[in-house]
Amino acid sequence: MPTIDATRLLKDLRELARIGAYKTGVHRPTYSADDMTARHWFATRLTEAGLQPKIDGIGNVIGRSAAPGPKLLLGSHLETQPHAGWLDGALGVIYGLEVARVLGQGIEVGAWADEEGHFGNFLGSRSFVRGIDPAEIARTVNRHDGGKLADALAQAGLAGRPRARLDPARYRGYLEAHIEQGDELDTSGLRLGVVTSIVGIWQYAIRFEGVQNHAGTTRMAIRRDAGVALVRLAGAIEARFPQVGGPRSVWTTGRILLEPGAPSIVPGAAEMLFQFRDADPARLAAMEQALEALVAEANAGPCSVALTNLSRSTPKLMDAALQDALERAAERNAPGMHIRMPSGAGHDAQIFAEALPAAMLFVPSIGGISHHYAEDTRDEDIVLGCQVLADAAAEILGGG
Numbered sequence: 001m002p003t004i005d006a007t008r009l010l011k012d013l014r015e016l017a018r019i020g021a022y023k024t025g026v027h028r029p030t031y032s033a034d035d036m037t038a039r040h041w042f043a044t045r046l047t048e049a050g051l052q053p054k055i056d057g058i059g060n061v062i063g064r065s066a067a068p069g070p071k072l073l074l075g076s077h078l079e080t081q082p083h084a085g086w087l088d089g090a091l092g093v094i095y096g097l098e099v100a101r102v103l104g105q106g107i108e109v110g111a112w113a114d115e116e117g118h119f120g121n122f123l124g125s126r127s128f129v130r131g132i133d134p135a136e137i138a139r140t141v142n143r144h145d146g147g148k149l150a151d152a153l154a155q156a157g158l159a160g161r162p163r164a165r166l167d168p169a170r171y172r173g174y175l176e177a178h179i180e181q182g183d184e185l186d187t188s189g190l191r192l193g194v195v196t197s198i199v200g201i202w203q204y205a206i207r208f209e210g211v212q213n214h215a216g217t218t219r220m221a222i223r224r225d226a227g228v229a230l231v232r233l234a235g236a237i238e239a240r241f242p243q244v245g246g247p248r249s250v251w252t253t254g255r256i257l258l259e260p261g262a263p264s265i266v267p268g269a270a271e272m273l274f275q276f277r278d279a280d281p282a283r284l285a286a287m288e289q290a291l292e293a294l295v296a297e298a299n300a301g302p303c304s305v306a307l308t309n310l311s312r313s314t315p316k317l318m319d320a321a322l323q324d325a326l327e328r329a330a331e332r333n334a335p336g337m338h339i340r341m342p343s344g345a346g347h348d349a350q351i352f353a354e355a356l357p358a359a360m361l362f363v364p365s366i367g368g369i370s371h372h373y374a375e376d377t378r379d380e381d382i383v384l385g386c387q388v389l390a391d392a393a394a395e396i397l398g399g400g
């Protein structure tokens with residue numbers, strides 16, 4: 001089996017982390033000056049590895065191989081969340097580079113733009129796998145400052161470049177390594193996770209209509225307080241969902257608004273944004289049914305309650321044969337120190353799974369911390385993960 005160069009791998013990760021460094025982490029939003037510096041830096045590394053890199057019209061950096069024969073695609077993303085960690089995305093991209101250096105011309109590597117969603121969701125991988133409508137580019141704006149995507153692309157020097165498209169026939173599959181971002185591996189003392197599926201996320205807006213009135217003169221008995229109705233429903237969800245959710249289900253009220261939101265006014269309206277996640281479609285449907293029943297109960301009270309679904313993404317299964325290859329490589333390198341697990345976070349691999357056999361490998365996040373500058377993984381786990389990815393890639397390319 002091929003042996004990766006641990007020193008070279010860690011040196012590249014640390015060098016990349018200096019671009020947009022923030023405290024012990026990185027601040028590299030999509031298409032910012034630092035993000036583009038990182039993309040060009042990575043393209044240079046791909047050239048040194050013997051690949052032919054291109055930065056396409058959406059900012060994807062793709063290193064192609066000129067050699068004949070079967071190919072395997074490896075990758076992840078280079079941009080970061082605001083003031084976030086040094087490994088989220090970067091780990092999988094640099095693993096791809098190192099595996100290409102070790103295995104040679106069968107490996108191609110991609111850094112998919114804006115996985116972190118500063119502008120859209122999975123902009124780069126969707127553009128590559130499905131193609132992206134120019135009308136979407138024209139209407140998309142930056143979530144944080146409202147700036148237009150088209151202007152950001154022009155500023156980044158990407159305007160007018162063609163957007164690369166996936167040729168599924170070219171590849172045996174897509175592999176993405178990533179930090180776990182949760183604490184399951186770290187807490188259990190395990191070192192590798194073979195991802196079975198990427199969860200579906202179902203999102204809702206729940207709107208409460210009551211009667212706005214004076215907080216001093218309106219007697220409690222006659223109030224129709226939309227804020228109270230919201231809090232009661234949120235409490236009822238917390239009481240009910242543990243019974244309908246599975247062992248890995250998660251649910252979150254991420255935002256609550258009271259209108260008009262003043263100390264001396266009984267809220268006349270209120271809104272909450274609610275989501276849940278699970279890898280099992282039947283479980284997701286059961287949770288939606290439970291939510292509908294709770295909303296119907298709440299609607300029988302003094303305020304009217306309306307439930308609106310905002311999105312339902314389907315769970316994406318990872319390819320069984322690729323999972324097996326990752327598991328065999330994990331067992332060779334770290335016997336008994338790996339598990340199969342679903343991913344509670346979204347990743348580019350879920351987009352690739354629409355067109356190619358796709359699979360993911362997780363390494364532990366210390367304390368389960370991610371999307372924060374304190375995010376970290378032990379050096380020995382970083383090195384082990386790359387070796388396992390290289391072994392699995394060699395087996396996948398070698399077989400047949």
Ligand SMILES: [Zn+2]
Binds near residue numbers: 077088089115178
């Ligand atoms: Zn990520």
